[in-house]
Amino acid sequence: MEARLPSMLKDAAMTALVAAALGIFIVGFRTYDVGKGLTFDFQFVELGIAVVTIFFGRLGLQLASVGLKWPAFLLGTVLGAIGAAPLRLPSTFLHWFIVLAGVLIVLRTIWPWANETMASVRQSPRGAAYGRYFAKWFGAGLLALAILMPFAPFADQKTMDLAVLILTYVMLGWGLNIVVGLAGLLDLGYVAFYAVGAYSYALLSTQYGLGFWSVLPLAGMMAAAFGLMLGFPVLRLRGDYLAIVTMGFGEIIRLVLLNWVDLSNGPAGIGSIPGPTLFGAVFAETAPAGKQTFAEMTGIPFSSNQRLIYLYYIILMLALVTNFFTQRVRRLPVGRAWEALREDETACKALGINPTNTKLTAFAVGAMFAGFAGSFFAAKQRFISPESFTFIESAIILAIVVLGGMGSQIGVVLAAVLLIGLPEWFRDLGAYRMVVFGLAMVLIMVFRPRGLIAHREPSVRLHPVRAGP
Amino acid sequence: MTAIPLIEVEHLTMRFGGLVAVDDVSFTARPREITAIIGPNGAGKTTVFNCITGFYKPTVGRLTLHGEPNYLLEQMLGHEVAQKARVARTFQNIRLFPGMTVLENLLVAQHNKLMRASGMSIYGLLGLSRYRTAEAEAVGKARAWLERIRLLADADRPAGELPYGAQRRLEIARAMCTDPRLLCLDEPAAGLNPRESAELNELLVSIRDDDGVGVLLIEHDMSVVMKISNHVVVLDYGRKIAEGAPEAVRNDPSVIRAYLGTEDGADA
Numbered sequence: 001m002e003a004r005l006p007s008m009l010k011d012a013a014m015t016a017l018v019a020a021a022l023g024i025f026i027v028g029f030r031t032y033d034v035g036k037g038l039t040f041d042f043q044f045v046e047l048g049i050a051v052v053t054i055f056f057g058r059l060g061l062q063l064a065s066v067g068l069k070w071p072a073f074l075l076g077t078v079l080g081a082i083g084a085a086p087l088r089l090p091s092t093f094l095h096w097f098i099v100l101a102g103v104l105i106v107l108r109t110i111w112p113w114a115n116e117t118m119a120s121v122r123q124s125p126r127g128a129a130y131g132r133y134f135a136k137w138f139g140a141g142l143l144a145l146a147i148l149m150p151f152a153p154f155a156d157q158k159t160m161d162l163a164v165l166i167l168t169y170v171m172l173g174w175g176l177n178i179v180v181g182l183a184g185l186l187d188l189g190y191v192a193f194y195a196v197g198a199y200s201y202a203l204l205s206t207q208y209g210l211g212f213w214s215v216l217p218l219a220g221m222m223a224a225a226f227g228l229m230l231g232f233p234v235l236r237l238r239g240d241y242l243a244i245v246t247m248g249f250g251e252i253i254r255l256v257l258l259n260w261v262d263l264s265n266g267p268a269g270i271g272s273i274p275g276p277t278l279f280g281a282v283f284a285e286t287a288p289a290g291k292q293t294f295a296e297m298t299g300i301p302f303s304s305n306q307r308l309i310y311l312y313y314i315i316l317m318l319a320l321v322t323n324f325f326t327q328r329v330r331r332l333p334v335g336r337a338w339e340a341l342r343e344d345e346t347a348c349k350a351l352g353i354n355p356t357n358t359k360l361t362a363f364a365v366g367a368m369f370a371g372f373a374g375s376f377f378a379a380k381q382r383f384i385s386p387e388s389f390t391f392i393e394s395a396i397i398l399a400i401v402v403l404g405g406m407g408s409q410i411g412v413v414l415a416a417v418l419l420i421g422l423p424e425w426f427r428d429l430g431a432y433r434m435v436v437f438g439l440a441m442v443l444i445m446v447f448r449p450r451g452l453i454a455h456r457e458p459s460v461r462l463h464p465v466r467a468g469p
Numbered sequence: 470m471t472a473i474p475l476i477e478v479e480h481l482t483m484r485f486g487g488l489v490a491v492d493d494v495s496f497t498a499r500p501r502e503i504t505a506i507i508g509p510n511g512a513g514k515t516t517v518f519n520c521i522t523g524f525y526k527p528t529v530g531r532l533t534l535h536g537e538p539n540y541l542l543e544q545m546l547g548h549e550v551a552q553k554a555r556v557a558r559t560f561q562n563i564r565l566f567p568g569m570t571v572l573e574n575l576l577v578a579q580h581n582k583l584m585r586a587s588g589m590s591i592y593g594l595l596g597l598s599r600y601r602t603a604e605a606e607a608v609g610k611a612r613a614w615l616e617r618i619r620l621l622a623d624a625d626r627p628a629g630e631l632p633y634g635a636q637r638r639l640e641i642a643r644a645m646c647t648d649p650r651l652l653c654l655d656e657p658a659a660g661l662n663p664r665e666s667a668e669l670n671e672l673l674v675s676i677r678d679d680d681g682v683g684v685l686l687i688e689h690d691m692s693v694v695m696k697i698s699n700h701v702v703v704l705d706y707g708r709k710i711a712e713g714a715p716e717a718v719r720n721d722p723s724v725i726r727a728y729l730g731t732e733d734g735a736d737a
Contacts, residue, residue, distance in 0.1 A: 325594075328594055329594065332583075332587055332594070332600075333576075333577075333579075333580050333583035333584045333587055334584065334587075336569075336573060336576060336577050336580070337577060337580050337584075339566070339568070339569055339573075340566050340569065340577040340580075342568075343565075343566035343567060343568055343569060344564050344565070344566055344567075346524075346560075346564060347560070347564040347565070347566065348548075348577075349523075349524070349547045349548045349551070350522065350524075350551055350557070350558050350559075350560070350564070350644075351551055351557070351577060351578050351580060351643070351644075351647055352548050352549075352550075352551030352552030352553075352555075352580065352581055352647060353548060353552075353577070353580050353581070354548050354552070355548065456568065456627075458569075458570040458572070458573060458625055459573060460570075460572060460573065460576065460604075460608065461570075461572070461624075461625050462572050462608070462611075462612060462615075462621075462624035462625055463622075463624060463625055
């Protein structure tokens, strides 16, 4: 072990040198305008601290990778403590940076050990039984939490807004999971169907005065029709090629909405979209002519929160419908055919499964749920424009599905909370929140390369799972 | 022996650009018989299979599957050959659904029957008993096959985790779950040890005699071919060079020449 120390030190020094060389122009100098020209501001202290941290960070990772658990652990703890200590460093970010380095080293040190322990626990019959018990009740617990959440003391307007947003993405994730997770068709243009649903509701409600609940199925059908439209030309494509074409399709829909001003009002968007009603009652202080407000109907005094809570329950219900549908369809021949198609299309053909129909149903069904979510989005925002349906939305939804673990329903929930919730919660970090977001994604990919929950539950079992130890 | 053949291959020719992979091959296979297609590497055996099972469209030729009704296989779309004419096949390099369980593999094979029973998924979504009965039946059939191939205990394991020999057996069982009239096996004994190979022989004989399904077999392993096949077709460079009973084919000088070559290669 001692023999390796010099080489490890050398490696750490090289890493620090590279970091210094890169950092000197990014961190070391800062130009600012003093009126008569640019002058330099030197930040060598910051750079120095960062380089030293990187040196020890690399050293810690090296120690951990050769199995020197305790020195690495110690180094990580010390770094973490230094970062957390009330030193007078030039910027708060440096504190974060050092803490992060320490935490990463500690994580790296305990990871193999934790992994091993988890694996052995999972293999013991008792551990396996607990695992199943947990898996069974975890979903139920989450559901109960979701239903009761609006009445929780911490559910202020900000939290509820965030919850509605997260649930929208959960629903979109579950919808896309049908296409990507089950059927294995990499779709990068999912937001197109979301847009179709949103514009369907926006146009039908503002132009023809139709209500949310009557438009909802129409929007779903509209989006499904667009799903078929996309499905036909891409039937022969797989993998990367399919991803590129679907991405193009997403952009086409956005560009059409942007430029077909007569239909969509172009970049100005569509405003004053009515919100969803409850048995005809609107959620507003004063009702438009011929309608009554929720307060008048029920006698509960008006509060601006009611609308939000109602929206929350609508999206919760829509998401649960999506989930229920997916769970159910997985156990049907069509769901199994989707999964079989993902595994091996040639074998499917040899078994007499029509790959065309199977793919098209997957596209259409996935698109339908995006259409539902889209019309909910329009009803919630009351204003939509092509701005809301950019490629980054598709990418986020896909990231939720992939990070959650392809095909896993609970995984999608966790990933949505992480990917949508995290940037919102860390808004206080300002510009660094996207760094945290990126770091979280990298960490998931490093430690759980097949997604947060990679386990696939068989759609049917011949032998019941042994209950208990 | 019945006079009507199960499948009749007439003047089958398959060209890929300038390459003639199969050249004017005609043969018949009878129901309730095992017909082996043998030949050196590159003789065009798998191409013949791909034409029969709808993966290739033959350049020339007619492929008739006799029965009630007759089907002209060369005129059918890829998956229809399996769906309507009920010709099932396995692959030279195993093609299971590795991430799905053994049982699920056998249920996917019964897709078309289950799809009808689930009323294009609508009854199934509503959870009607009509679909549940059909599914229970399908699981029962899968269970029977798992017993036959001795994989019952592994039913809930992912198919990709099975040992090689078990995967071979499972692929045959999966093909049989489609209720085929003709079963096409592409080198089922490849990579099997002698014991597994003997078991495979038993399975194939039982498929022929107990299930009454005609089997078309590509095989290199002569111990399989000579023991169980009723009829042997020999291909070389895309042409049929011999056909007949196993013993007759084994002693045919042109077959020996194709496999071993001649001293001076004068026949080439």
